[in-house]
Amino acid sequence: MEPWELRRAVEAGRVTASELGLQTNDAVVIHNSDRVALRLVPCDVLARVAPLRHLADSEFEVEVARHLAGVDAPVAELDPRVDPRVHVRDAFAVSLWTYYEPVGSVIAPADYADAFMRHHAALRQIDLGAPHVTDRVAVALREVNDREHSPELPDSDRQLLSDTLSGLSAAISIDKADDQLLHGEPHPGNLLNTRRGPLFVDLATCCRGPIEFDLAHAPEEVGKHYAGADHDLIHRCRALNWAMFSVWRWRRDDHMPDREHWRMAGLDRVRAALDRCGPG
CATH class of the missing domain: 3.90.1200.10 (Aminoglycoside phosphotransferase (APH), C-terminal lobe)
Incomplete structure (x- = not known):
């Protein structure tokens, strides 16, 4: 995303989490491309924020995660503290996921x-x-x-x-x-x-x-x-x-x-x- 759009996306992710009762004092950009991944702290949530043109993709991703939740798949999970769905704010689609602290070693x-x-x-x-x-x-x-x-x-x-x-x-x-x-x-x-x-x-x-x-x-x-x-x-x-x-x-x-x-x-x-x- 361009800097102006990135600023709006970060705010959309932060405000969405905050309004859902998650304490969000800061947002750290982890990945920025056609959509952005943010680590929200101190609630430790990974917010995935995409322009609304990607709404269908965001909804499909949440649907896949919901289907996989009960079959022990090795995948990142949606944050259990909020409803498992996509939230729309300021022309962005926002989904909230569990944040996993990465381990430094290379996967064999x-x-x-x-x-x-x-x-x-x-x-x-x-x-x-x-x-x-x-x-x-x-x-x-x-x-x-x-x-x-x-x-x-x-x-x-x-x-x-x-x-x-x-x-x-x-x-x-x-x-x-x-x-x-x-x-x-x-x-x-x-x-x-x-x-x-x-x-x-x-x-x-x-x-x-x-x-x-x-x-x-x-x-x-x-x-x-x-x-x-x-x-x-x-x-x-x-x-x-x-x-x-x-x-x-x-x-x-x-x-x-x-x-x-x-x-x-x-x-x-x-x-x-x-x-x-x-x-x-």
């Missing part, structure tokens, strides 16, 4: 894989409508094929991303028999190391697809510890993930920090991941 690949297996097992226990991975790919494909949305993307790179998205989406949708609910974007930034163990956050990306789509977001070593994973499919999903990532970075209205770096780095990652996939 085996522990990362164990968190995946427990999370996937929990997701198989709930009944929740969610888009398929290929629906998300279709959105990215429409974006990259619209030159007005990404006018600075060179034609050769546009063709690379378009071909990658369409070809790999078709490849992973051939057999959906083993598809299930997934986290959707369980990269290392969305897995917290806490005193409770590793916990996944950012549940708004929940979707359906092969478990390899989730594994492709993690460091490569993690997949080796996940029993039964198809490593060729992980490579294809990793190329697909980097292609979608690159599409978002080339959008004219993208505000990711260090965007110029990630525009080129993302394309390089796509090419490297495609090389790992081999011919065809």
Whole structure:
């Protein structure tokens, strides 16, 4: 968020918590992108604040958390002191979550894989409508094929991303028999190391697809510890993930920090991941 919008978002999160009876003397910005994560003190609440254009995503994230609350999923939980819902204030959607003090150590690949297996097992226990991975790919494909949305993307790179998205989406949708609910974007930034163990956050990306789509977001070593994973499919999903990532970075209205770096780095990652996939 731009500084002016960030100030409003922080105030919206602080006032929302305060009016719900949570003592909020200060707000610390933990993460700032298209939405912001705040640590509210001394009540120790994590407030997730998004512009109202993301209201549906915020509501879906809360719904996912509510479904997972009773099945022992390794995920961050909503704050139990307030109603589990999204609050609207000053053109922002605000949800309130338990704050977990991070533990400094790096999550070992085996522990990362164990968190995946427990999370996937929990997701198989709930009944929740969610888009398929290929629906998300279709959105990215429409974006990259619209030159007005990404006018600075060179034609050769546009063709690379378009071909990658369409070809790999078709490849992973051939057999959906083993598809299930997934986290959707369980990269290392969305897995917290806490005193409770590793916990996944950012549940708004929940979707359906092969478990390899989730594994492709993690460091490569993690997949080796996940029993039964198809490593060729992980490579294809990793190329697909980097292609979608690159599409978002080339959008004219993208505000990711260090965007110029990630525009080129993302394309390089796509090419490297495609090389790992081999011919065809």
